[in-house]
Amino acid sequence: MGRKVTLATCSLNQWALDFEGNLTRILKSIEIAKQKGAKYRLGPELEICGYGCADHFYESDTLLHCFQVLKSLLESPLTQDIICDVGMPVMHHNVRYNCRVIFLNKKILLIRPKMLLANYGNNREFRWFSPWSRPRHVEEYFLPRMIQDVTGQTTVPFGDGVLSTKDTCLGSEICAELWNPRSPHVDMGLDGIEIFTNSSASYHELRKADHRVNLVKSATTKSGGIYLFANQKGCDGDRLYYDGCAMIAINGDIVARGAQFSLKDVEVVSATLDLEDVRSYRGERCHPHMHKPYQRIKTDFSLSDCDDRCLPTHQPVEWIFHTPEEEISLGPACWLWDYLRRSGQAGFLLPLSGGVDSSSTACIVYSMCVQICRAVKDGNSQVLEDVQRVVSDSSYRPEDPRELVSELH
Template identity: 30%
Template sequence: MDFIKVGSACPKTKVSDVLYNVENICSCIKDAYKQEVKFIVFPELSITSYTCGDLFLTSSLLNKAIDGLKIICEESRNKDMLIAVGCPLVHNNILYNCACIIFDGKLLGIVPKSYIPNYSEFYEKRWFTEAAMLVDEIISLPFQENIPFGTNLIFCAGDYKFGVEICEDLWVTIPPSSYLSLLGANIIGNLSASNELVSKKDYRVSLVANQSARCMSSYIYSSAGVHESTTDLLFSGHLIISENGSILKENDRFQRENEIITSCIDVFKLNSERLKNLSYRSSSQIVPFKSKFINFSFNNTKITNFNRYVDKHPFVPSNEHEREERCKEIFNIQSSALAKRLEHTGLKKAVIGISGGLDSTLALLVVVKTFKLLGIDNKNIIAITMPGFGTTDRTYNNALTLCNELGTDLREINIVDAALQHFKDIGHDKDIHDVTYENVQARERTQILMDLANKEGGLLIGTGDLSELALGWCTYNGDHMSMYSVNPSIPKTLVRYLVRYVAEKESNKEVSNTLLDILDTPVSPELLPKSDKGDIVQKTEDIVGPYELHDFFLYHFIKHGSSKERILTLAQVAFKDDYSKEEIEKWLDKFIYRFFTQQFKRSALPDGPKVGSISLSPRGDWRMPSDASFNSFK
């Protein structure tokens, strides 16, 4: 799956006590190895500690640091782990603040700090020299010669490409990690010693998250801990693991024992984001130096303890407050887009078919919000309910109640007689409940809506959602068509939350109760006759599969270009308590088949607003041949 487990560590330290510090670093390495970590980042100058002051200029400390570095190299043997540890080193009679990159008993390379802070409480230039443009150098140590030395080093193990920067490097206008990322690094480690001040923690988290987003990378941050504190400064041991703008893991600061946090990084996702982003490709031309790639190989990157959360509903924020804000924003996007179309066409009326189902309900709520925005009376919303062979009392009554409570111009047109006449016209037996039986009803409803929109001088509003478009679960030139669609970027899992948001936050009691009952109604096109008891027989999710699975498949297929094998593995993690592997694979096969065979419907979509990061509009995000084969994807 191209995941790799990484770690950020904060060992106990004593200022200038190299042996003590190295013992704790080695203890963390052993612990990380047990947890299957493949890349671990330690704090800045962790071998000596950060706050040694003028002791950095003594040969005793510098020589001890090299001895300590050798011990860590020995500890790394047969660990199959890349280690980034901080150490002061002299090169050409100049002292550098360095990140030493170790693998299997050997120093792969040494990265000096590019930018040295010398303001406020920082006084590093007294001891260390900046190395921003120091590239392609070689350094030798008593226990190893000819070690690559410079700020342009990238450590490569196949698709895993590691870059390193140190503390202040992150805080400058263009961090070295920006260049390293443009040169291919997708995992960045930062060895830091950031002291603690009120609110600095929040700013630090923001910096890490934003840099990982700008670089489309993972960013592993490790800062010196509380035992580093001395004189006027207090350190907290802040550990952060971020990926493309998201914080995957963060510790509780101020711990007094050795600490490691770990997370699984999705390198496939990072690389796919870069593949699609043209600006990333263009920006690679501005890097002022060439990278030096240092190749090595992990023996095994298999993860038996997969400790990364996989969201089963990637379109829906899990945080309640964030979800509420998202719902507000989506309604604003939908209503503002529809308002623009109404203003542009000069139309003062909207026509919409209301079934008592989720999608038409959401579309109606959007139209109501739009008319309020434009100051148009709801009586100009012509809501048409069109009972057919499968319409149940429950959906019918919910449609009537909702439209009456919202003050629309509600009209009822029964389609049974028209459908029976059409069966007679085309020679179809009304007792054969096949696709013709179903589509005659869908197209009859669309014909009524289109013609009424012409008659009334109104705009026909489409109601279909993103999930239905992905599966092609709509009748071509039936409910597939409208004059303007408001839900084409809203997946079914999110439709539910939008309707629930209105029910709970923006409705009177009667409307709220109706919306909640609509939410509890099985999803159905109601095109087949109802049961003897008057219940819905045709349940969509029994036919095409659970929408929560299809939305999950859609997200990972479109967002990251994931393979069937990868989607299946991720789905097994996300839905481990809900579906068996066999069930997931069955519906995934169904998704792939329908997604490819139904593209012709998406190629002829009416206009509609893009709401989220995924859209299937042929004019926007998704350009796919209608006759593409799915054989390479099944």
């Protein structure tokens, strides 16, 4: 009997309302996940439309285009034989929800709406979405005709349910739900759910990565389990920078991690883990769940293979955090690059007064050029293409950050 599962999560540089580009990056992440042997792929929050759509969430066209992208995903050969978990807004009973849509082999398994919205700091989710306020309740959602034509389904489960495969059980959290004192993973773990997933659009703040890592580790330290964290990266059109940090943990240990600051548009993190490690860990700690159980959406699919005895499992890794000085240098630099390449401009105008403001900005621009040169040297063809477009020279190849600074004017 199979017990080892290979799972993938990712950080994607999605652009608000760039439906075609977002689709391409989602498909690329699924392709990479399958190449790594994963049977489940998790993506960032609202990855189909982008997180920073602001009042465009009010427009019916935004919802329409999201379903058009979902249709393309369902029809793609790349999405076959892997459970895909994507994020998009969905309107149910004339109420707009921030949702996960989980599908397999042209069938939608579950639409899971966000229950605890972020409405603090730079977040204003209550402006565009309503929270799902019925814990452990699942009802029918009538699919649009374009999706019915692909899936052959008229309705699908919608609500706070979990996915039960032939070998394990998965439950979803969405971004801020991990940070809430009533995080769903607590009750899910007590109800026997073994894999927790979190799709986020978590923007960069100084030392925030420390909090994310500690929350993910603590989520599985108390009652065991596997935790997947996905995140947006880059500047999706707003003033915020999303800094990645995709990760996978088991029983309180991080076993796979992505970069915090990276110029890659698509970064996929995967891990092979043993479900028996979760069951053994829980055998000493967990007690029967006394509340109403989660409704399990049964799926005729296995995340593990029958012959997996020789498959090596991932071991704990140490997370090396950036210093505050490194974060100050890298975060704004990555934001500047994303803003520059998307704006269509040829560079920056930086008046140098000799004061601390202009001097600091000049240092950050130089840091940006260091990251660009390093990415090109590492073979990032997208960064090279973007640089050549910005400087209007298809033969240009940046090698020296000081030289590149002089080109961005």
